[in-house]
Amino acid sequence: MVDPANTKLDRMLLDQISPAVMVLRTPLVEDSCRRNDLSLIEMLAPYSTFNNIDVPVRTASDQPYRLRKFKLRLFYNSDIRQRSAEAAKERLKQVITHAGDKNISELCSRQAEIESVITTAAQELVPSWFQNFNKELIDAAAFSEHEAFDHPVACLVAVSSKDKDPIGKFVDLFNTTQLPHLLNDGSMDPKILKYYLLVHDNQEGMLEKATGILAEMRRTFGASDCRLLCINSSVNGTEEYQQNSWASHKNSASNEKQFGCFLNKDDIEELRNTMHDFSSKHIIPHMELKIRVLNQQVSATRKGFRNQIKNLWWRKGKDDVPENPSAPMYTFNSTESQIRVLGDYAFMLRDYELALSNYRLISTDYKLDKALKHYAGVQEMMGLAYFMLDQSRKDAEYCMENAFTTYAKIGSSCGRNVTRCGIWWAEMLKARDQYKDAAGVYFRISGEEPLNSAVMLEQAAYCFLMSTPAMLRKYGFHLVLSGDLYRKCDQIKHAVRTYRGALSVFKGTAWSHIRDHVHFHIGKWYAILGMFDEGIKHVLEVLACGHQAKLTQELFLREFFQIIQETGKTFEVLRLQLPVINFPSIEVVFEDHRTYASPAAANVEESLWQALEEEMTPSVAGLKSNWLELQSKILPKKYKESNVCIAGEAIKVAVSFRNPLQIPISVSNVSLICKHSTECDKSEPASNGSLDEEKNDKGLRTVAVTGETSADASLFDLSEVNISMQGGETVLVQLTVTPKVEGTLKLVGVRWKLSGSVIGICNFQSDVVRKKVAKGKIKRKKSLKDNLEFLVIKSVPRLEGTIHSLPQTVYTGDLRCLTMELRNPSKTPVKNLKMKISHPRFLDIADQEVMNLEFPTFLKKQTISSRSCTTLDASKTAKTVFLFPKDIASSWQTPVKWPLWFRAAASGSISLYITIYYETEDVSSIIKYRTLRIHYNVEVLPSLEVSYRISPSPSRLHEFLVRMDATNKTSSENFQVHQLSCVGDQWELALLQPIGSDLSLGFLMAGQSLSCFFRLKNCKTRGSTEDKMSSLAKGIADVRLVDSESSGLFDTSVSPFDLFHHHERLHQERHGQGDDGNTVDFILIAESQDDSDTGPPRTTPEILSHYACHCRIGSSSPVWWSMDGPRSVRHDFSSGFCEINLNMTVYNSLEDAVSVRINTLDSLPRSNSITNTASVSGYEHGWHDTSHLTDAKVTPDSMGGRVGKALSPESVSPFIWSGTCSTRFNLEPLSSAEVPLQISVFCQGTFDLSNYSLQWNLLSGDRGDDGNESRVRSGSCHGRPYHITVLQKNKAEI
Amino acid sequence: MASTACFMIVSKNDIPIYEAEVGTVPKKEDAAHQHQFILHAALDIVQDTAWTTSAMFLKSIDRFNDLVVSVYVTAGHTRLMLLHDSRNDDGIKSFFQEVHELYIKTLLNPLYLPGSRVTSSHFDTKVRALARKYL
Incomplete structure (x- = not known):
């Protein structure tokens, strides 16, 4: 347990509850003191506090003890009255404003971490001006008539030796008209101890005159009560002291002038002696005497059983006496007042037991009299006495609480007393380490007066911080509350200070509303103070507040722009949160030896392309032995690690911006930030890489600025994009940079302008790189640091290729002839063109002469005899890489067209990949070859479902019955089945029944199905001699299913039918168990029927071919x-x-x-x-x-x-x-x-x-x-x- | 029903995982952060009180002006906090118990990561219905 005598409360009580001395002086005395820039009271103040006065005192019961600490409070007579509310307020405001100005420098200092806040000593953390403030608050409640400790114990009358008729002055000064009302209205005894002080200024007159006056004084007023005080003995006024005792007492004045410069050592010694003499020889004995007298009186009238009964009886009778509000309730000679004075005197002389007993005695009386204010005052003193006695803790608290609530009950007139009582109470609790309770008390003190409340709440906050365990959240909350109140009183500096404290708690909290509130307000206030940088820093934190309501978002944004406007410049903000960049979705697409025909092609996984290109590109082994060697000679190692791009070809960066707000925002001038260095200054990028983060950011800013100038414009082109984003929208922005000159290009970041006023910058290097690992399209093997660095090499030809009129959606079996067009925009020719297609079943290369023929008419049979039994060129189909003829490659003046066959083989979503390889003629270039990657997606819808069943004819040996079931699976399309063919020489196909003229056999409406029966004959049964003949006679392998004779049959043995038949056979092979001559392949050819209602009429009829391979004939046995x-x-x-x-x-x-x-x-x-x-x-x-x-x-x-x-x-x-x-x-x-x-x-x-x-x-x-x-x-x-x-x-x- | 009530679930890491204004008075904009402040500060009290009792329902543990904070601490130290201005201890207790049950059901969802935000709309409607019933 802490000794109460060493607590802060004790010091406070010594300050506040100590004998008061009324000081009366003549103007000349004041003038003499003013030479030292001090008033009389100020001059005496340092010497009226005694840390070890060591005066023997006796208690009322004759128990001797020695008084150690003692203090006199000196007041001019005019000050002995309660301050007016306005004056008190003004003084408080001064204290706070002064304190606020002193702290301004700290506001920009670095934010302390909360961990360190806890560990730092509480004294350091709690602002020191709290004490002054509390003192002012307590002083404001002083000189109340219900308390006796503020009543002057003695009167110090000071007259200058220069005064005319000093003796007369002494009498005049103690004129009743000048005395404070406390003495006049009878609440205190007008008979008061007087002490006469003659002040002599050594600079002005001779000491002899003063001693003469003193002798006269002694004769008039008594020998002991008079004293001479000589001051200003120093001649030149340059006295300096190691520790200036006035400076600490006079807090409000500035330090520029030296206090007490005319006082030499002797003067100070005399001052000290005077005050010591005054207190030890006059005041203390006087008080001691008074205690005795009063104690005797009280004992006579109130102690003992008889007196108590009498008292009770008397009190009862007094109830109906109406209270006179104007006059004091108890005059100085009433018993109650005497007891109170007795108590207070005892308290001041530190005889707490006597004080306590008297307070207790009077407390019940006041309560019975319903003199609430007096009652509360006594309770308050009881509480303090209990505390000082270190007795019952509970009682002390009870008393304080009682006093507090009673004061509070009385109402606004006692507001100051409430505050004072609360402060004492809180101090008491703090002294006992009950910080949490103390905080509660502070919280209760905070009332309507915002400024007081603000300070009290702040003190409460520090109490929470100091309690064990530290209640950080409460600390933060109360700081915020206090900050709001400071703001209300325009004490913005204090508001910022408290919020800064709160921020150390709330930093990084998941409680979004709290975080936003604190950041937003502190930012706003910083801006009011003119510290825009700090302000913007904080407001930036709340910009991406997607969780807030729309109104709040608008408020935040408006405030932000207002601050920005006040700064008067376009502000550059690193890591602007608005709009948010979705980092994982950033994609960088560049072309080195790989080029892409479309962005979709660039999105295809690299491994897919690599697998496709495997056969065409120079082999890996060769690359390693020849290429790398060569390359390492040409290029420094550094460049080998960076990506290669080609001058004049754009690097595309897709950045996805997300608007987290519900309100639309406009973003303009989105562009990349790039750094280009030509090869000659190689040291530059290297040094740049070693820059630390912060420096890099600065560098970035300068780059961003210079990016606007034309200096960089010659090195590379940047694209600028303007977007406006709706609330919650995500926009994918395609940005490009096109290097123009060889060298090294580095993508540094992206910049954008928000609402035309704020420039946001996002640095890729610092934030992005780590996240990019997963999704980045850049080569994985390379270190990420180099990811965004590109080696720009001189331009090489780049082919562009498209396939014209490739449909998006087709029906299964659709057969088309497409044209691929290749262009070479550059003058340099290319050679060694090769092409590979990923799905030959869907897309295959046609002969070039097909270009000139009319599709599909040329596929129809001209005459039977013209049909040639061509077998598929095995080498052509087996080799999947197509080599373009050499002559094409060399002459690239005009775009070259090449036909392709397309057939939708199976339903579903089909991705077609085509890659074209070519080599450049330029040998010196790093890039020897390039590949053009073309990618298309085709949606294939199901059209006809066809199935065949073959069973042996029961009657004929070499004949089979074929049943074909065809179902139209589409919902709207109509098909005309055109013909059924079977592939191979040995088969003959015929309809079981000839088509009647009335029967439109092959027409299939949507959803309809159809069954047809055919007779299939195996011609191979004939002897080998007949074989040739029969093969000539054949031609019946195709069956027409339309009745119109006009449309000829298609020749299924020529390309593209045989081409796709080959692929289908390969594809469907796994279903069959081997080919032993017992299987038949069927080709069904249908035409889609024009539906005149929907869509424009087609120019050419669409041909659909359906293949069914390896259909078993009806016997498993040979x-x-x-x-x-x-x-x-x-x-x-x-x-x-x-x-x-x-x-x-x-x-x-x-x-x-x-x-x-x-x-x-x-x-x-x-x-x-x-x-x-x-x-x-x-x-x-x-x-x-x-x-x-x-x-x-x-x-x-x-x-x-x-x-x-x-x-x-x-x-x-x-x-x-x-x-x-x-x-x-x-x-x-x-x-x-x-x-x-x-x-x-x-x-x-x-x-x-x-x-x-x-x-x-x-x-x-x-x-x-x-x-x-x-x-x-x-x-x-x-x-x-x-x-x-x-x-x-x-x-x-x- | 209480005119002002703010219900919040705070995970054991002091992160709010669910919040709802369940009062009859339409939500004011500036009240949102005030409620959060009060509830957040009350966590300090919860931290002290929770270990002094074996009961899950801690009753009213903190107050700010006329707003009272009632807290219910689950076994996993997830705190259900209610800021209210009415005094209906029994109702609040029942409310907490039922919400606790709901919360456990949420926890049992294998796709719910304990300590993450509760985003289920079903949970939300249920909580609001319970608030109407009990508060």
Whole structure:
């Protein structure tokens, strides 16, 4: 526990509650003192405070103790009255303004971190002027009639030795008319101790005269009460002191003049002695005496049981006496006043126990009398006495609180007392480390008066800071509250100071409203003070306040621009928050040896292009051994690491700006900041790189300024963009810089002008680089520092290429002829052109002569004979890189056009990548070759869905039935199916039924579907001798599906059909199990039908081609057979069983001889049905059933069902195979053989003759292994259903 | 229902993760920062009070003029703070308990990162409905 005698409160009490002395003086005394620039009181003040006076005192009960600290308060008679409200206010204001002016220099100093704030000693942090302020507040409450400690204990009468009739003056001075009202209105005893002081100025007169007067005085007023004081002994007035004791007392004056310059050591010694004598010999004994007298009186009237009863009785009777507001309630000779005086005197002499007992005694009286002010005053003193006694802490607090609330209850008249009481209370709590409670008290003191409240709140804030644990948030909050009040009183410096303190707490807080409020206001106030830089710095913090309401955003922005306007210049702000730059989305696109035809192409991932270009560009190995060596000789190492760009070609930077506000903003003059250095001054960029951050920023500013001048204009061109952004909008700005001269170009940052007044600068290097790693388009292998540095080399030719009229949206199968155009704007020719296309299935290169032909007419067959059996040029299709002819490459005067075939092979969104490689003729250039990358996106919609099913014809051996199902999947488009073709020599295709004239067979409306049946014939069955002839006769591989004869058939064996057929075959290959001659490829060609209602009429009919490759013909086995025989037989079973002869024709479709065995089974084992269905499912592979309207006889699953049905449990087979159960024979390649079979039927009925099997295996022994291991060498097939009906022959019919 | 009420959820890192003005008086612009200030300062008190009791509902712990701050501290030291001018302890307690339940549900969402802002509109409507019901 802190000793109360050493606390701050003790010092305060010593200052405030100590004997008051009224000083009366003549004007001449004042004049003498003025020589020292001091008044009489000021001159005496330093010597009226005693730290160790060491005077023996006795308590009322004769207990001796020694008084250590003592102080006299000196007042002129005119000052002994309560100050008027205005005067008090004015004084407070002065103190604060003065303090504010002193602190101005600190306002711009660096912001202290909150951690350091906590650790710094509280004394350093709390402004020292608080004490003065508090003192002023307390002084304002002084000289109240309800308290006795302000009543003068003694009167010091000072007369100058120069005065005429000094004795008379002494009497005159103590004239009742000049005395303060306290003495006049009877609230204090007019009989007062007087002390007569003769002041002699050594400069003006002789000492003898003064001593003479003193002798006279002693005779008149008594020997002990008079004294002579000689001052101004110093002759020249140049006395100086090590520590000037007046300076600390006289706080308001300036220091320029030396106080007390005429006072020499003797004078000072005399001053000290005078005051010591006055206090120890006169005042203290006088007070001691008075205490005794009063104590006796009080004991007589109030102590003891009888007196108490009497007192109570008397008090009750007094209740109805009306209170006279004008006159003091208690005169000096009333008992209450005497007790109060007794208490106060005891308190001043530090006899706290006596004081306390008296206060307690009187407290109840005042309470009963409802003299609230007196009551509160006494309670206050009780609290202080408790504190000084260091007794019950609770009681002390209780008393203070009681006093505080009572004062507060009385109302505005006691406002000062409330404040004083509160300050004492708070000090008391602070002395006991109850900072939190102290803060509460300070908070309660703050009332209507804004200035007082501001200071009190600030003190409360510091209390929160000093409490343990430190309550930083409370600290910040109260500082803000106090700052607002300071602002209200126009004490902006103080407001800024408090907010700065608060900022140390709120810096970087996630509480957005708080942060915005503090930053915005402090910024505004800085601007009022004229410190625009600081102001703008803070207002900038709140500009990107997307979370605020629209009104607030407008307010912030308006204020910001106002500040900017006041500065009177266009302000450059680094890292302006408005608009916000989305750093990860910044993209830099530049072209070195890679060039892009469109921005979309630049956005494609680099690896994709690299994969595509792999075959064309010089190989990596060669590059390493030759290129790098060469390059390292030519170029310094530094440049090897930087990116290469070409003079005259723009570097594009896409910067995305986001407006975080809800209000529109306009941004103008957005441009890049670049630094260009020619190769000769190589040291410059290197030194620039080593600059530290701050310096770099400065450098940036200068660059930004010079960027406007024409000096840099010759080195590079910058594009400028103006945008206006709606609230919340994000705008992607394309900025370009075009270097003109070789050298090094560095992208430093981006600058823009906000609303035409503020220039925002964003430095890429400092903020961006780290973030750029993820998304930047710049080469990854390079260090990021060099990311934005470019080596500018002299210009090389750059090809431009486009594909004309490439549709955005097409239907599947759409076939078009497109033109690619390549231009070379530069004069320098290029050579070695190569091209590669990523999806040859969609886009392929056509022959150049196609350009001159009319599409699609030239694809139609002219005559049958003109058709040539061209096989695909295998080398052409296998090689995916297309080499342009040399002659084209050398003559680049006019743009060159080259045709391309386009076919929408599959539906979906297709990205087509085309890359064109070319070499420059210029050998000296760093870049040997370049590639042009073209990228297109095509949306392919589904059009027709076509499926085919092929099944062997039940009746003919070499024929198949083809069922084509086509469905129009579009919603609006109509298609005319034009023709169906099958690819290959050995096939013949024909419609099952000829098209009737009334039937528009191939027309498909949207959503409609169509089924067609065809007959497919394998011509290869004929003998090899016939082959040539039949191939000539062929031409029926195409079937026209439109009835109009006018439109000719398309020739599917020429480009582009065969080209795309090749690609489709490759693409669809994985579905089939190999090509063993049993598959057919179909091409369906349709034309889109013009719908006159929608869209402009097309100039050329659109051709759609649909490919279906590897369609299996209906047998999995290479060995085909068919059963011939009667379908129905009538037989008279009475004459025995019926024998039926059948004939089986077996054909070997393979190129090798096979051995075939036919097994007939008389009974079907149950397990057979399972294997049967199993084989069925294998048989079904690769097929899909589009409907169930198929021919029941040929469906495999219906066959399985029939087999199952035939298995009735009771049955003995109703027929048996006669003859051998196994027949074996050999078949030559592509030849057939006939095998006779016979069955015997025992009863009538319909029988399914499928219970036989056919086994085959290759006779490849003589040929040896031809390396085709995957080929099926043997197999077995189950019999196909063959139904025969046997009926009882009716005799009557015969 | 209270004429002024500001509800806020503060994460254990003292970052506001949800705020709502749930009073009947239309929100004033300048009040927003004042409410934040009061609630923010009250965190200092919460810090002291929270460890002195085992109860989650800390009742009114702080006041500023006629505005009272009631706080509910969850087990994870997320603080539900309500600034209000009415005295309805029972209602406030129920309100806090139900919001706590809602908050736990939010926490259970695997896509919600604890300590991040609660942006669910469903949460918001529920909280406002609860405020109408209890405050």
